[in-house]
Amino acid sequence: MLQQSTAKTNGIQRPKRLPTPTRRISKQWVPWIFMAPALILFSLYVLYPIADSFMLSFYSWDGLGDKTWIGFDNYIQLFDSESFWTALKNNILWMILFMLAPPIGLAIALFLNQDVAGIRLVKALFFFPFVISQVVIGLVFSWFYDPNLGLLNTILDVFGFQTIALLSSEEYVTYGIIVAGLWPQIAYCMILYLTGLNSLSPDQIEAARLDRAKGLKMLRYIILPQLSPATFIAVVVTVIGALRSFDLVATMTAGGPWGSSTVLAYMMYEESIFNYRMGYGAAVAVVLFLIMAVYIAYFLVNMLRSER
Amino acid sequence: MYPTPIKHASPLTNILYRISLPITILLWLMPLAAVMMTSIRSIQDINQGNYWGWPTSFNFIENYNMVFQSTEMGQYLLNSMIITLPAVLGAVALSTLAGFALAKYKFKANIWMLAIFIGGNFVPFQILMIPVRDLTISLGLYDTHMGLIMFHVAFQTGFCTLFMRNFIVGLPNELLESARVDGVSEFKIFWYIVLPLVRPALAALSVLIFTFIWNDYFWALVLVQSDTVRPVTAGLSSLQGQWLASWNLISAGAVVAALPPVALFFAMQRHFIAGLTLGATKG
Incomplete structure (x- = not known):
């Protein structure tokens, strides 16, 4: 195919032109022509909406009628509202507990990084939860936590503990949802570490073994430094995953009981779609975006540095 | 080891x-x-x-039969297919073009364009929600398959462009240069040289974003409201509301909804994991 096409273009015998200024300019545009479709669509659906949401957060709007400029009123209301602080507190809880995913993922990866019969299938089965929709995971765990019939209470009962209605307890509900969210997140971190373990330098490990480095010391001083790219990605995707949590909250509790398990992402959805407070919802989204922007910026700076 | x-x-x-x-x-x-x-x-x-x-x-046969006969589950599955397949195709096509531009051309804004695509990929959906919903309504695409397809193509383009760019960067420059010396046009270089070489990456990427798009729940809630368009994730959660006590049927529905991405994952496991880690570790 390649040869054919070159032959064809050669056969036409284009007159060899000198590079004129017009031609050089048009060459500058080549990458932009390749990028144009992606860039146009991305600007329309991602870049412009971010700016638009910022604008919208200064208006009062029910989604249909006229927008009224109200300055920072949405934000003032937001910082006065109890449910905002509940949501923010829950988001922070998500972030803290989600940080368990990288170390647990690493532990499982270390456990599975062996060459025995059937290990590929075992790895695939461990990774399994990441492939399933969060709606299904929410359903699976609602079932698991069910106060009358769920497996959790069946187990608690067998061992003689007090049973618990986890998803209707204001105190524990968020922990219950976070555990459900950790399940696929651990699987994700595990696969990142498994790939990292595959690309370790054997020389360094051998050298360390000759120096009689063993067990945890070996892990701490030889292995972990080499795994740092995997750790970096695992931490970033985990933080972003924690801040993005929406599907599980929506399917397992819809923010309940009495708003105690809501997170910023769900609060935003609820205020805009159910309460028709678009401007207020946009303000919640802006706060969430600004928190996330810190991590996005951190990721970008790191990445761009390694590109240069 | x-x-x-x-x-x-x-x-x-x-x-x-x-x-x-x-x-x-x-x-x-x-x-x-x-x-x-x-x-x-x-x-x-x-x-x-x-x-x-x-x-x-x-009651394997009875329950699964029941799911398909007394609910819209079949329709939901079909909707998910109608939405996911073109969206995967579109996102992969656009991002291969864009990834090529970012990988093989030197221009001032290059690194910034890359940063924008990556950054956009990480934003919370909620900051996009109201404007995207308005845009979809004003384009007349609210509650249509096309509305969801357009959004998914646009959004996934961020991640996919990073992915394709990282793959294409590794292709040898000499190949492109010698074609240029022969006077081959830039588009033909893309079509006849680059495209055949990136085929393995295209497979990995397609498998990966198939599951991302299939599993989307948020946009299915925001951009769709009728059963004839609703994909399987949102469909399942609406069934959950209707069938409070019939846990056996809800469970069967959940298994059905999870099956396509799971089957794809087991069939193309190597591609899937390669995709996940190429997008991530090169970063």
């Missing part, structure tokens, strides 16, 4: 390790196994509270 290969350990350790593998798998997938067990139980079992014992009868 780290940890030390278990082959060098004592036979006892070896046996214990091999026994521990299926046990940990069983514990790890227990919530899922419970749902699969429930999906083949009879309603009598459910009503009598026989959730964890041996099923009195295996």
Whole structure:
């Protein structure tokens, strides 16, 4: 195919032109022509909406009628509202507990990084939860936590503990949802570490073994430094995953009981779609975006540095 | 290799390790196994509270038949297909073009364009929600398959462009240069040289974003409201509301909804994992 096409273009015998200024300019545009479709669509659906949401957060709007400029009123209301602080507190809880995913993922990866019969299938089965929709995971765990019939209470009962209605307890509900969210997140971190373990330098490990480095010391001083790219990605995707949590909250509790398990992402959805407070919802989204922007910026700076 | 290969350990350790593998798998997938067990139980079992014992009868065919006949599950599955396949195709096509531009042309804004695509990929959906919903309504695409397809193509383009760019950067420059010396046009270079070489990456990327788009729930809630368009994720959660006590049917529905991405994952496992880590570790 390649040869054919070159032959064809050669056969036409284009007159060899000198590079004129017009031609050089048009060459500058080549990458932009390749990028144009992606860039146009991305600007329309991602870049412009971010700016638009910022604008919208200064208006009062029910989604249909006229927008009224109200300055920072949405934000003032937001910082006065109890449910905002509940949501923010829950988001922070998500972030803290989600940080368990990288170390647990690493532990499982270390456990599975062996060459025995059937290990590929075992790895695939461990990774399994990441492939399933969060709606299904929410359903699976609602079932698991069910106060009358769920497996959790069946187990608690067998061992003689007090049973618990986890998803209707204001105190524990968020922990219950976070555990459900950790399940696929651990699987994700595990696969990142498994790939990292595959690309370790054997020389360094051998050298360390000759120096009689063993067990945890070996892990701490030889292995972990080499795994740092995997750790970096695992931490970033985990933080972003924690801040993005929406599907599980929506399917397992819809923010309940009495708003105690809501997170910023769900609060935003609820205020805009159910309460028709678009401007207020946009303000919640802006706060969430600004928190996330810190991590996005951190990721970008790191990445761009390694590109240069 | 780290940890030390278990082959060098004592036979006892070896046996214990091999026994521990299926046990940990069983514990790890227990919530899922419970749902699969429930999906083949009879309603009598459910009503009598026989959730964890041996099923009195295996209603595999009855339950799954019921899911397809008395609900819109079949339609939801079809909708998910109608939405996911073109969206994967579109996102992969656009991002291969853009990835090529970012990988093989030097221009001032290059690194910034890359940053924008990556950054956009990480933003919370909620900051896009109201404007995207308005845009979709004003384009006349609200509550249509096309509305969801357009959004998914646009959004996934961010991640996909990073992915394709990282792959294309590794292709040898000499190949492109010698074609240029021969006077081959830039578009033909893309079509006849670059495209055949990126085929493995296209497969990996397609498998990966198929599951991303298939599993989307948020946009299915925001951009769609009728059963004729609703994909399987949103469909499943609406069924959950209708069938409060019929856990066996809800479970069967959940298994059905999860099946396509799971099947794809097991069929193309190597591509999937390569995709996940190429997008991530090169970053």
